[in-house]
Amino acid sequence: MTPLAQRVLSSKLLGALTAPHGVDRYLEQINPMWAATEVRARVVEVVRETSGEHPVATVRLQPTTTWRGHRAGQYVQVGVEVPGARRTTRCFSISSAESGPGEEFTITVRAHAEGLVSKFLVHDAEPGLTVHLSQAEGAFTLSESPATPTNNRLLYVTGGSGITPAMSHLRTLLRDGYDGRANRKVTFVHYARSPEDQIFAEELQRIAWADNDVSVHLRYGDDVFTEAALRRLVPDFRQTDTWACGPAPMMDLVREAYGDSPRLRTEFFKLSTRPAGTETAEGEVTFAREGSTAANTGESLLEQAEARGLTPEFGCRMGICFSCVSRKTEGTVRNVLTGEESSLPDEEVRICVSAPVGDCVVDL
Numbered sequence: 001m002t003p004l005a006q007r008v009l010s011s012k013l014l015g016a017l018t019a020p021h022g023v024d025r026y027l028e029q030i031n032p033m034w035a036a037t038e039v040r041a042r043v044v045e046v047v048r049e050t051s052g053e054h055p056v057a058t059v060r061l062q063p064t065t066t067w068r069g070h071r072a073g074q075y076v077q078v079g080v081e082v083p084g085a086r087r088t089t090r091c092f093s094i095s096s097a098e099s100g101p102g103e104e105f106t107i108t109v110r111a112h113a114e115g116l117v118s119k120f121l122v123h124d125a126e127p128g129l130t131v132h133l134s135q136a137e138g139a140f141t142l143s144e145s146p147a148t149p150t151n152n153r154l155l156y157v158t159g160g161s162g163i164t165p166a167m168s169h170l171r172t173l174l175r176d177g178y179d180g181r182a183n184r185k186v187t188f189v190h191y192a193r194s195p196e197d198q199i200f201a202e203e204l205q206r207i208a209w210a211d212n213d214v215s216v217h218l219r220y221g222d223d224v225f226t227e228a229a230l231r232r233l234v235p236d237f238r239q240t241d242t243w244a245c246g247p248a249p250m251m252d253l254v255r256e257a258y259g260d261s262p263r264l265r266t267e268f269f270k271l272s273t274r275p276a277g278t279e280t281a282e283g284e285v286t287f288a289r290e291g292s293t294a295a296n297t298g299e300s301l302l303e304q305a306e307a308r309g310l311t312p313e314f315g316c317r318m319g320i321c322f323s324c325v326s327r328k329t330e331g332t333v334r335n336v337l338t339g340e341e342s343s344l345p346d347e348e349v350r351i352c353v354s355a356p357v358g359d360c361v362v363d364l
């Protein structure tokens with residue numbers, strides 16, 4: 001679609017004339033890859049990376065011209081029409097090097113047992129499938145040009161599926177001119193359950209063997225993250241620009257190792273919404289519309305609602321997509337990401353990242 005056509009189709013006048021459905025609903029009927037404002041993508045290729053209990057696949061996507069591109073380390077919300085269910089949206093890190101407007105990119109997805117979208121993409125997605133996208137989001141990004149000569153070293157510490165945004169960084173660095181001469185040694189440390197669960201293994205081996213000043217360290221099984229091991233690899237790790245992403249237990253250890261160092265950037269690929277102190281949670285949670293009250297377990301309002309058999313709408317379960325916003329009418333909630341507490345009455349809260357502190361009433 002040409003830029004002129006894009007401007008015409010996204011005009012307010014045309015939007016008013018096609019209300020309430022909007023221009024994109026009509027364009028979609030003609031060609032799924034035509035869009036004025038929405039972002040959609042066609043699946044171009046699906047590469048099954050690993051099999052086993054939690055298989056992984058890389059899905060290559062050709063977005064519509066409305067895609068504005070992404071920076072390495074960002075994620076995207078992906079909405080799919082899963083058979084037998086309404087459109088469901090989840091967030092996935094982008095695994096390919098940085099993209100420009102309208103350019104192809106990849107997401108790498110692990111099929112989780114409870115993951116409706118992840119299982120569909122890994123097991124059932126085929127070339128030609130159309131998915132719905134957000135624009136790229138997130139601040140887990142490179143702060144400098146890959147080829148900028150500085151003395152800043154780069155360190156990546158990842159575990160499990162947390163490798164995907166770091167791979168986007170590494171691929172961008174190598175694609176855009178990083179060759180070690182910039183005096184920015186890169187250390188890449190990854191923890192996986194086993195060699196069979198290791199994704200991108202061949203590519204990482206090629207990178208490790210190349211003359212590029214990138215050192216790759218792959219750890220398996222019981223060889224888990226410890227501060228002492230990291231110190232042996234990078235003695236001044238607290239003074240090294242570091243990006244870390246992985247499961248919550250590993251991330252807790254990483255944060256403890258870095259203390260208050262501002263050099264550490266973190267990203268979660270799966271949020272632990274169980275805040276500290278849940279074992280001493282007090283009070284009761286009331287679901288007003290359902291008319292039930294239960295003891296507060298300290299978990300997020302979404303988890304406690306689901307435990308009661310309720311089915312509130314949700315999306316990313318990470319506090320990002322705002323699909324789960326509901327009204328808290330009474331009580332105090334703690335944001336499990338920031339620790340911030342709020343006691344305002346009749347407050348809109350993201351129930352996936354809000355845990356009640358004492359008695360709480362929510363309009364569910």
